[in-house]
Amino acid sequence: MARPTPKKSAPARPSAPNEAAEAFALIEPELERIEKAVPINVDIPRAVAVAVGAVPHLKALRARFVDELPRFPIDALDRLMSYALGAWYAHLLALPAGAGQDGLKPLLDEASALRADLLVAAEALAHKGFVDAGRVAEIRSGKGHLDTANDLVALAALFGESWDAVKNRTTVEWPDVERASKLGPDLLVALGARNQPGLPAPKAADPADRRARAFTLLVRAYDQCRRGVTYLRWAEGDHDAIAPSLFATRGGARRAAPAKDETTDEEAGETTGESGMGLGDGEAPDE
Template sequence: MATARTKKKSAPARPSAPDEAAEAFAQIEPELDRVEKVVPINVDIPRAVAVAVGAVPHLKTLRARFVDELPRFPIEALDKLMSYALGAWYAHLLALPAGPGQEGLKRLLEEASALRADLLVAAEALAHKGFVDAGRVAEIRSGNGHLDTANDLVALAALFGESWGAVKHKTTVEWSDVERASKLGPELLVALGARNQPGVPAPKAADPADRRARAFTLLVRAYDQCRRGVTYLRWAEGDYDAIAPSLFAGRGARRAGPVKEEPADEGAEGEAAGDGEWGADGGEAPEE
């Protein structure tokens, strides 16, 4: 019998309804032009967003400790983390190619429905053995409608991606299925017209790829700060990775950590560094 894994405190979640994501993007858009160095997109954005969205509620439960024990912590990184995650999600949708038309939409819906069903069955089997979060799987199962199908695929891709090292030999799901779910979800949203949200101002810049890179940078910077903070606060318990898993987890992903950013106009590769060090006494948080 397989040994059940300890249930994580956070698990990937559906990104959001398109209207909420569009509003979040409008809120963070003024910050995009102030990004001088961007993070290269060397991770799947939909899966990373789903991980961040799932972690936010658990990070928020520690907010009082962030304030009390880490007086130099930039608390706005935690307070705005959900907006950064949803803003990056919407920016990703804006950067995708146009939808395939009505016939193409029908094909996408058929593929998405079948893939969602297959991944859910596999996820429920893994949840039964304790390898993935059963509550999160049940939440995904509760979705209905085309928009939920699209977001469910992203959440399922992130759920498998985060646990891939532990589950890849215990499931009939292939990594190609995970990758396809992560791409198909956003493609379906675009085909369904999710980018066209009434009442939300149109993006100010004409280059959606640049907007996406800058929005993703804001997310990575804020999440990096929160991971540093929770590492400090939960160092003794050792559950900091369970509360705030790496955005870069998954097959072939390297361990996340602050490295050099690159100028926004060069598009070079590397992960984000935080905006300075801090701690309860101004020192660094413990190393992961």
């Protein structure tokens, strides 16, 4: 019996702030164990949206991870959503303070207009099959100011991932994509998303260092999952569609060769290269 083919993942809106705060509280004890943080050479909101969109497709393969890769660290898959949302919340904590109530209305006005423009363009592209129609419909369903902020992040990731294919087929320009990726988090901060009642306050720490450590947890776990799905779906050749690189630039292309002190997702983290799956670096499974 042929195995079902997993659908291609598409970037998704990160989550409600309370869910992200809960995820951060869950992973916070692990932050102190990070000895060397990954350099942040990627847009965190877009990377988080890519990871969140990939989680359901990776989870659909969980049984195969367990059966065919017995030495795979399954916690990397089981905790991947927590790492993604925790990194998202750590990013919000590291942003400068918002402009206050006086600055909120201009942000909301700009965000609403930009969301509307990007959604119209995304729906046209989805109609022609260039981007995932279901993901666009999910973004369209968002209600309220918090969803507007998260929708901008998801739309920025959606356009960023497909940019090479859509840039000559849309009125959206790259600065619009970059603005959406920045405006979404800024709006969340202005809306008070960092203040979540009922949860312990984050431990006193340098916000930038805390963000780097949380992002490192995400990169390490996602890298393990990408290695695993590459093995499992090597013959089908759709592993990059199921778990796209977090370090892709416009259009899904990988970043240029990193500088000496930079790290890519395949090189990031102390666990990289120690997946325990019987594959050496760069080694593909037998066909």
